[in-house]
Amino acid sequence: MTVTTPTELAEGAALVGGATRPARPLRTREHWTPGRIAGQAVVYVILVAIAVLYIFPFLIDVATSFKTEPDAAAHPLSLIPQVWTTAAYEKLFLNSDFPVWFKNSLIVTLLVTAGRVFFDSLAGYALSRLRFRGRNVVFALVVAVMAVPNVVLMLPKFLVINQLGIYDSYTGMILPLLTDAAGVFIMKNFFESIPVSVEEQARIDGAGTFRIFWSVVLPMAMPALITIIILSFQGSWNELEHFIISTQDPSLTTLTKGVAMLSNGQLSQGTQYPLKLAAGAIMTIPVAIVFFIFQRRIVNQSTGAVKE
Amino acid sequence: MTAATMPTRRSRGRSGRGITRGQAAAGWLFTAPVLVILGLFLLVPVLMALWVSVSDWTGRGSPISGDVHFIGAQNYGQVLWAGGLAEQDFGVALRNNLWYVLLVVPTQTIVALFLATMVNRRLLRLRGAFRTAYYFPSVTSSVAITVLWLFLFSTSGAINAVIGWFGVKGPNWFNDPDGIFHFGAQSGPRFLTGHTILGVSWWDWIGGPSVAMFAFVLLAVFTTSGTFMLLFLAALQNLSGDVEEAAMVDGANGRQRFFRVTLPQLKPTLFTVITLGLIGCWQVFDQIYTGTRGAPSKTTLTPAYLSYQAAFEGNQWGQGAAIAFILFAIIIIFTLIQRWVLAERAVSKRRMRWITDYQRTAARSGTGAAR
Numbered sequence: 139m140t141v142t143t144p145t146e147l148a149e150g151a152a153l154v155g156g157a158t159r160p161a162r163p164l165r166t167r168e169h170w171t172p173g174r175i176a177g178q179a180v181v182y183v184i185l186v187a188i189a190v191l192y193i194f195p196f197l198i199d200v201a202t203s204f205k206t207e208p209d210a211a212a213h214p215l216s217l218i219p220q221v222w223t224t225a226a227y228e229k230l231f232l233n234s235d236f237p238v239w240f241k242n243s244l245i246v247t248l249l250v251t252a253g254r255v256f257f258d259s260l261a262g263y264a265l266s267r268l269r270f271r272g273r274n275v276v277f278a279l280v281v282a283v284m285a286v287p288n289v290v291l292m293l294p295k296f297l298v299i300n301q302l303g304i305y306d307s308y309t310g311m312i313l314p315l316l317t318d319a320a321g322v323f324i325m326k327n328f329f330e331s332i333p334v335s336v337e338e339q340a341r342i343d344g345a346g347t348f349r350i351f352w353s354v355v356l357p358m359a360m361p362a363l364i365t366i367i368i369l370s371f372q373g374s375w376n377e378l379e380h381f382i383i384s385t386q387d388p389s390l391t392t393l394t395k396g397v398a399m400l401s402n403g404q405l406s407q408g409t410q411y412p413l414k415l416a417a418g419a420i421m422t423i424p425v426a427i428v429f430f431i432f433q434r435r436i437v438n439q440s441t442g443a444v445k446e
Numbered sequence: 447m448t449a450a451t452m453p454t455r456r457s458r459g460r461s462g463r464g465i466t467r468g469q470a471a472a473g474w475l476f477t478a479p480v481l482v483i484l485g486l487f488l489l490v491p492v493l494m495a496l497w498v499s500v501s502d503w504t505g506r507g508s509p510i511s512g513d514v515h516f517i518g519a520q521n522y523g524q525v526l527w528a529g530g531l532a533e534q535d536f537g538v539a540l541r542n543n544l545w546y547v548l549l550v551v552p553t554q555t556i557v558a559l560f561l562a563t564m565v566n567r568r569l570l571r572l573r574g575a576f577r578t579a580y581y582f583p584s585v586t587s588s589v590a591i592t593v594l595w596l597f598l599f600s601t602s603g604a605i606n607a608v609i610g611w612f613g614v615k616g617p618n619w620f621n622d623p624d625g626i627f628h629f630g631a632q633s634g635p636r637f638l639t640g641h642t643i644l645g646v647s648w649w650d651w652i653g654g655p656s657v658a659m660f661a662f663v664l665l666a667v668f669t670t671s672g673t674f675m676l677l678f679l680a681a682l683q684n685l686s687g688d689v690e691e692a693a694m695v696d697g698a699n700g701r702q703r704f705f706r707v708t709l710p711q712l713k714p715t716l717f718t719v720i721t722l723g724l725i726g727c728w729q730v731f732d733q734i735y736t737g738t739r740g741a742p743s744k745t746t747l748t749p750a751y752l753s754y755q756a757a758f759e760g761n762q763w764g765q766g767a768a769i770a771f772i773l774f775a776i777i778i779i780f781t782l783i784q785r786w787v788l789a790e791r792a793v794s795k796r797r798m799r800w801i802t803d804y805q806r807t808a809a810r811s812g813t814g815a816a817r
Contacts, residue, residue, distance in 0.1 A: 178569075181564065181567065181570075184564070185564055185565070185570075185576050188561070188564075188579075188580065189575075189576055189579040189580070192579050192580055192582065192583055192668070192672075193579050193582065195583075195594055195598060195604075195668075196582070196583075196586075196594075198594075198597075198598065198604055199590075199594050199597075202597065210597075211602050212602075214597070214598075214600075214602060214603045214604040214606075214607050215604045215607050215608070257479045257480055257483075258480070260476045260477075260479070260480075261476055261477045261479070261480040261481075263476060264472065264473045264476035264477045265477065268469045268470075268472055268473035268476065269469050269470070269473070270469055270470040270471075270472075270473030270474060271470065272474075273473060276477050276481065279481070279484070280480070280484070283484050283488050283489075286488065286492065286774070287725060287728070287729050287773070287774060287777055288729065289729040289731050289750040289753075289770075289773070290729075290770045290771070290773055290774045290777075291488065291491060291492070291770075292731075292750075292753070292754060292770070293495055293498075293753060293754070293757050293758075293763070293766050293767055293770055294491030294492055294494060294495035294767070294770070295487055295491045296757075296758075297491060297494045297495060297498065297509060298486065298487060298490055298491045298494060299487075301494070301508060301509075301510075302486075313483065313487070314483065314486075314487035316479075316483055317479060317480045317483045317484065319480075319484060322480055346468075347468060347469065347472040348472065351476075372585055375587070376586075376587040376588065376589070378587075378588070378589055378731075378732045378735070378736075379731060379732065382735070382754075382758075383754075383758070393587075393589075394587055394589045397589050397590065397593060397736075398589045398592075398732070398735055398736040401589070401592065401593045401596065401736050401737065402735065402736055402737065402738075402739050409600070411597050411600075414593045414596075414597070415593060415594065415597060417590075417593070418587075418589070418590035418591075418593040418594055419590070421587055421589070421590050422586045422587065422590050425585055425586060425587065426582075426585075426586070429582070429585045433574075433578055
């Protein structure tokens with residue numbers, strides 16, 4: 139998972155844009171013939187089958203993390219361990235660097251999310267509302283940057299981080315992620331969609347530009363800010379590439395990097411599936427929490443055609 | 447420069463000279479953090495990497511110091527035409543990723559579109575729950591999902607257990623380097639094995655992804671279809687129902703309505719999804735790093751991973767940077783091809799007439815049907 143992907147931009151646009159759709163009344167009256175009912179039943183069977191396919195792997199993940207290793211190998215599909223054991227979790231928390239990884243991920247994610255919310259909205263506001271020479275050039279630059287694939291930048295980013303002497307430091311891990319072009323783009327689009335009259339009133343009352351931005355405009359931008367929070371949190375929590383190229387020191391390893399190394403054998407011997415799956419399950423929890431808090435916003439951008 | 451001569455999009459006539467000047471300063475101040483960070487960690491790196499890709503830097507000291515020399519296109523040559531191991535590795539990586547793109551992009555697009563139309567039904571109960579279920583794999587970390595995938599697709603894993611129900615012995619997934627289109631054949635006819643492109647025989651080019659890479663294909667569809675479903679869903683919800691209703695009134699069946707009325711209207715979104723899919727698929731890295739590191743027999747090697755491996759593990763920084771730029775070029779070329787292909791297949795005139803006819807019908811019968 140990369141941080142500034144065009145996918146996120148499109149996702150973000152969908153998140154911000156979907157909220158304002160007008161409701162459309164239901165027009166055709168539905169007739170419940172036996173054929174229709176059978177058709178509906180087929181639809182539900184298909185939908186449930188696919189939902190099972192999408193969710194069952196995660197249930198297997200959690201179940202297996204409480205199994206013993208022989209049990210995991212012998213009953214890969216079973217959701218109930220033969221013998222319940224928390225050995226995997228004990229090992230992770232008491233006998234490994236896992237807590238350090240978790241702490242690092244948390245630090246980086248919180249700072250990156252805060253930074254992006256602030257800097258992206260600041261720049262987005264300037265690009266949509268403030269008139270200054272070179273504004274179009276700045277915006278063109280932001281758009282151009284979005285076009286460069288992240289993976290292509292891995293090695294180049296290392297070169298600069300190394301040159302600046304911030305390799306193997308929190309600065310090197312956090313600073314390059316602190317703003318993202320997609321976020322600026324989302325904020326700019328949002329600010330353009332809200333009326334300027336309130337700001338003008340504040341300006342006439344003598345408020346300075348930053349004050350108008352901070353106390354008048356930003357509170358109105360909550361929907362867009364929430365989008366930025368979701369995308370930044372998820373993006374930086376799941377980020378892997380950047381931490382591979384910016385650190386080497388085990389005390390700076392993040393969850394993604396640590397679990398990836400555990401998985402690809404740089405840190406472990408043998409399969410140890412319960413352990414790895416437990417690690418995977420724990421690292422999914424924070425994103426899952428954010429996801430479920432904002433779930434209505436994400437998947438129900440509008441309640442669909444039928445309202446009321 | 448005064449406020450009067452400044453071209454203003456929304457003319458308000460009230461902004462005085464002082465305010466404009468204040469805005470200029472604030473404008474630069476507000477965008478400065480973004481400019482500095484994006485410039486420092488995106489533009490400067492690209493320039494530095496461009497230099498490294500044509501230099502003989504070995505990773506010691508600074509690449510812009512005096513003892514690093516310009517060596518022209520040698521690094522690109524090693525990868526593209528020198529005939530050595532580097533070229534062969536790149537050929538293999540390109541083949542793996544090409545098959546990955548060819549299989550993942552159409553599949554994820556079709557699955558996403560299918561899911562979106564299914565959960566967009568008006569009379570569907572639990573719509574939110576279904577959408578949540580389908581989207582969930584997309585928000586979780588690629589590392590966590592890859593770990594899960596390794597377990598599910600292990601020799602004695604869940605997938606093989608399910609395959610076993612049908613009395614078939616499942617493959618050794620992540621340890622199986624055989625191309626899926628070789629169908630178990632160990633060697634091919636002479637005219638296919640005798641010729642090579644980028645050090646890889648024609649036989650290997652057409653062999654398809656290895657069984658191991660195929661497991662990654664399934665992983666990609668699993669994790670991306672939810673995101674693209676949301677994009678299609680947003681587009682579907684913004685469609686006016688009038689055209690479809692007019693088609694329904696005229697007696698078009700469900701399939702006709704979908705392929706002739708709905709799908710043509712979704713073209714812009716289809717375009718976005720395919721573009722994003724292409725760009726994403728050429729960047730597979732996380733899964734490879736976490737899962738197989740290119741094994742078995744280099745059949746899950748991708749250009750992105752090869753670039754990393756060449757630089758960080760092999761100390762071939764020039765080659766690593768060269769691969770990154772070649773990858774960049776590939777992504778641009780593929781995006782352009784896709785734009786061209788989809789533009790050619792723009793809504794045909796005949797089909798367009800269909801749609802406008804319906805729109806006219808809809809306009810005529812008007813919203814009257816609703817009242």
